[in-house]
Amino acid sequence: MEKLKNYINGKWVDSNSKEFIDVINPANQEVLAKVPYGKGTAKDVQKAIESGHLAYLEWKDVPTMKRVQPLFKLKTLLEKNKHQIAKIITTECGKTLKESEGEIQRAIENVEVACGSYVMNQSEFSENIAPGIDEFMIRQPLGVCGCITPFNFPGMIPFWFLPYAIATGNAFIIKPSEKVPLTMRFIIELIDKNLDLPEGLISMVHGGKESVDQILENSKVKAISFVGSSEVAKYIYSQASKYGKRVQAQGGAKNPLVIMPDVDLETTTQIIIDSVYGCAGQRCLAASVIIPICDDKGLLKESLIDSAQKRKVGYGLEKNTEMGPVITPNSKIRIENLIQEGIDEGSNLLVDGRNKSISGYEKGNFIAPTILEGLPLNGKILNTEIFGPVMNLIEFKKLESAIDFINKGRYGNMACIFTKDGLSARKFRNEVMAGNVGINIGVAAPVAQFPFSGWKESFFGDLHGQGRHAIEFFTQTKVVVERWPKEWTRKF
Numbered sequence: 001m002e003k004l005k006n007y008i009n010g011k012w013v014d015s016n017s018k019e020f021i022d023v024i025n026p027a028n029q030e031v032l033a034k035v036p037y038g039k040g041t042a043k044d045v046q047k048a049i050e051s052g053h054l055a056y057l058e059w060k061d062v063p064t065m066k067r068v069q070p071l072f073k074l075k076t077l078l079e080k081n082k083h084q085i086a087k088i089i090t091t092e093c094g095k096t097l098k099e100s101e102g103e104i105q106r107a108i109e110n111v112e113v114a115c116g117s118y119v120m121n122q123s124e125f126s127e128n129i130a131p132g133i134d135e136f137m138i139r140q141p142l143g144v145c146g147c148i149t150p151f152n153f154p155g156m157i158p159f160w161f162l163p164y165a166i167a168t169g170n171a172f173i174i175k176p177s178e179k180v181p182l183t184m185r186f187i188i189e190l191i192d193k194n195l196d197l198p199e200g201l202i203s204m205v206h207g208g209k210e211s212v213d214q215i216l217e218n219s220k221v222k223a224i225s226f227v228g229s230s231e232v233a234k235y236i237y238s239q240a241s242k243y244g245k246r247v248q249a250q251g252g253a254k255n256p257l258v259i260m261p262d263v264d265l266e267t268t269t270q271i272i273i274d275s276v277y278g279c280a281g282q283r284c285l286a287a288s289v290i291i292p293i294c295d296d297k298g299l300l301k302e303s304l305i306d307s308a309q310k311r312k313v314g315y316g317l318e319k320n321t322e323m324g325p326v327i328t329p330n331s332k333i334r335i336e337n338l339i340q341e342g343i344d345e346g347s348n349l350l351v352d353g354r355n356k357s358i359s360g361y362e363k364g365n366f367i368a369p370t371i372l373e374g375l376p377l378n379g380k381i382l383n384t385e386i387f388g389p390v391m392n393l394i395e396f397k398k399l400e401s402a403i404d405f406i407n408k409g410r411y412g413n414m415a416c417i418f419t420k421d422g423l424s425a426r427k428f429r430n431e432v433m434a435g436n437v438g439i440n441i442g443v444a445a446p447v448a449q450f451p452f453s454g455w456k457e458s459f460f461g462d463l464h465g466q467g468r469h470a471i472e473f474f475t476q477t478k479v480v481v482e483r484w485p486k487e488w489t490r491k492f
Helices: 041-059 069-080 082-093 097-114 162-167 182-194 209-217 230-242 265-281 299-310 329-344 399-408 422-431 467-473
Strands: 006-008 011-013 019-024 031-037 124-130 133-141 144-148 171-175 202-204 221-227 246-250 255-259 287-292 348-351 370-373 390-393 414-418 436-439 459-461 475-483
Touching (some): 006 182, 031 041, 041 202, 069 182, 082 182, 144 209, 162 467, 209 221, 255 399, 265 287, 265 299, 299 348, 299 390, 329 348, 329 370, 422 436
Parallel strands (some): 144 171, 144 221, 171 202, 255 414, 414 436
Antiparallel strands (some): 348 370
């Protein structure tokens, strides 16, 4: 079985760790590779940081227009290898091939935006702020930056950060999830073989908490990007801040969709179902709390039940599969236990996706679409990120009540409304406390030009990933006040 190597200083090298864990296909439990883990990985990270710092000292003085040239080539490489990368994502992550291809397209779009960073990174200049005195502001790179990424989007999330960090003159270290290291391994191989970059400018290291803590504590690491659960995001934010680093830490979510009575039932149902059950509910922008306003006849409820029961669950590489497995057996157990806790809290189980068995993939971590109705508003389940294919269905009589409920929640990643009424949409957009808002949209995922904006416990930091926020995050401002007089005088 292949033991994965780290990519450090432009070379593939063995880990210092003697401990390895299995990378497993969630659809059939096939062991795909072994990835370094444990205490020895901290030394790997240290080497990557040292080589990254030396590369940064060289790279920061490369003209901006030249720094983006490798990104144009990277875009082409990702496009040419899109299908192959998508197959790797599906194999190690479990999502459908169509979902994986969509993921890589999002990565490509971020590379495209970063190619224009020389425009977004331009300085500001004011002439004659006082007699004979000019003032201007420039942006300069930080140094070595680290990225700690989750299992659910192994091909997309690193690109919320990597191209922007490189374009602005930094070195970059990627620590992928130990559950899904193969996707970025393949992409780094493409970078290694095809891009002319200083050795050490981009590194990839494996591991768990030990490697993460080294990134957090090492003084040469100046900025850290993280995506994962809110609990870990809090840890990353607090620890990195303690050591004086910049942090952008994307956390969890419990995303609500409000459905007004005037919607087109068929279309809205399909959008909701795709939002809730896409990627088996394992995405931070998955809808999880569906809130119909005055669904007195239960028409929306019946439509959701019917569509959920028809969704085809199976192996993501097989044709017509609409939803794959969850990532690990432990995740499956956790989700099924939370479903039972919801029942114990008094909810009505409208659709039960537990104990799902797929022919030919009996060992897979499959859970079918599930719907819980009438959870207590102050109960555990309605305030817990399940991160699986579970819909929570609750009803309010007024839009104002729904907004109030949403705003009292701990998360603020996404909130959406479905309506034909512009006034209702405007009220929702203005008042709801969430960083990503959708109007007749089921997954309000910002395109690469805009930041991925979480609020409350869905984000810790100031500047988000993607677009101009990423440019600002990976640079620091310097203000220069200068005078070039014809004669040196000192008059006020």
